[in-house]
Amino acid sequence: MNPGTDLPVLVIGAGPIGLAAAAHLTGRGLPALVLEAGPAAGASVREWGHVRLFSTWAELVDPAAEKLLAPTGWTRPDPTAYPTGADWAERYLQPLADALGDTVRYGARVTGVARAGRDRVVDSGREDQPFTVHVEHADGREERITAAAVIDASGTWNTPGPLGADGLPALGEKAHAGRISYRVPDLADPAVRARHAGRRTAVVGSGASAFTALAALADLAETEPGTHAVWILRRGIGGSTFGGGTADQLPARGALGLAARAAVEGGHATALTGFRTTAVERHGDKLALVGDDGHRADDLDEIIVLTGLRPDLSFLTELRLGLDERLQAPAGLAPLIDPNQHSCGTVYPHGVGELSHPEQGVHLVGMKSYGRAPTFLAMTGYEQVRSIAAHLAGDHDAARRVELTLPETGVCGGAGLFDQPDTQESGGCCAAPVAAPVPAAVPVVIGLTAPTGQAPAAGGCC
Structure with missing residues (x-):
């Protein structure tokens, strides 16, 4: 960023990482x-x-x-307490946005980012041009804003992964969208509770969101007989399936996996492993999932899909981004977070060096920087934007310095926020693969309904 420019650094998204970016930029006089x-x-x-x-x-x-x-009279919450998302928004994010004042604008959706007067093909004079950011406001008004640099902290929340195991929507997924959710259910909401109480719900995914959904449905089953979850896993059950447990240095993260395990052991959830969904079918008033090997999960009332999130890159098409071909994360960061390669320990703290692109002055941060990779922590995002703000201010020593130590997951395979890739070797049993060993006392069904001509597998392994 050129010293003395009066153009702003434009930050996309007023979530935790975007607001932290603004705080760091403001602190450096940018x-x-x-x-x-x-x-x-x-x-x-x-x-x-x-x-x-x-x-x-x-x-x-x-x-x-x-x-x-601090000068606003804000009181920091108990540092040892675990907030809900609503707590985080109301007690920290909104006060921070208020403290930033006119720096934050609401109802402003970014629809495109480019170099002023240059599409992505043009080389001539490219680096000398500022960025132009196209914005649509809630009232329908359009605006073009010129910026010295762009920090994209828009996250991945609005682009959840689909049900289909190939990364595309399963056949029938759109047709039955009214009975498919991509969020952890809020069972305190009477309408949501009614969708699941006394009914059979498929939960698709293997990360912390799936754990949370399984635990919530198990709690509901205690008061609403007939409530049951069918846990759809694309891989088998192994030692890392339920996360780090008591070994996790984030105890609440470990507890999520233990709660999911308790749901299965308590009979409130049935694990269906090695199941790669290709279609959703309706039979009467029930739904069924069809796997790529012909196995089926029948008699379902609702489906909750928690297969991870992915970045929306549609408004960045005129920028020259250097993204990993698998994760859609910055190429310099991808090797550090690739779940196909890293199964233990932590992601090394990183900053501007790993988050830079061929298009200088553009940075994807927060969840968006991880592309399709799981296990992102807020602390990681805060370190990212600290480094980037220092770089934009010309303080390159501070930009290179590491000021963060991350907690260990305590388990190979990690305790991901969302669905993990198929890193475990699959073995064959009853025509549907399951990884060994299966933890004791965890009932696993290989196929709820076998392909035509085969008897359904039930209990244990075969």
Whole structure:
């Protein structure tokens, strides 16, 4: 960023990482402008406000943001407590946005980012041009904003992964959208509760969101007889399936996996492993999932798909981004977070070096920087934007410095936020693969309904 420019650094998204970016930029005397598509700070966080985070308040407040909040009379919550998403939005994100004042604009959706007067093909004079950001406002008004640099912290919440195991929607997924959800259910909502109480729900996914859904449905089953979950796993059950448990240095994250295991062991959920969904069918008033090997999960009332999230890159097509071909994460970061390669330990703290692109001055941060990879932590995002703000301010020593130590997962395979890839070797049994060993006392069904001409497999392994 050229010293002395009066153009702002434009930040996309007023979530935790976007607001932290603005706080760091402001702290370094750089003009910032945050554009948020929603009506309030943390709009996406509020959509999962009923879910409790597995990080404590101590790990959810950015240091630069706390400095900005201090003069406003803000009181920091108990650092050892675990907030819900709603707590995080109301007690931290909105006060931070208020402290930033006119720096934050709501109802402003970014629809495109480019170099002024240059599409992605043109080389001549490219690096000398500022960025032009195309914006649509909630009232229908269009605007073009010129910026010195762009920090995209728009996240991945609004682009959940589909049900189909090939990364595309399963056949019938769109047709039955009214009975398919892509969020952890809020069972305190009477309408949501009615969809699942006394009914049979498929939960597709193997990460912390799936754990949370399984635990919630198990609690509901205690008061609503007939409530049952069918847990659809694309891989088998092994030692890391339920996360790090008591070995996880984020205890609440470990507890999620233990709660999911308790749901299965308690008979409130049945695990269906090695199941790769290709279609959703309706039979009478029931739904069925069809696997790629012909196995079926029948007699379903609802389906909850928690197969991860992915970045929306549609408004960045005129920029020259260097993205990994698998993860859709910055090429410099991808090797550090690739779940196909990394199964233990932590992601090394990283900053501007790993988050740079061929198009200088553009940075994808937060969940969006991870592309399709899981296990992102807020602390990681705060370190990212600290480094980027230092770089934009010309403080390259600070930009290179690492100021973060991440907690271990305590388990090979990690305790991901969302669905993990198929890193375990699959073995064959009853024509549907299951990884060995299966933890004791965990009932596993290989196929709820076998292909035509075969008897259904039930209990244990075969």
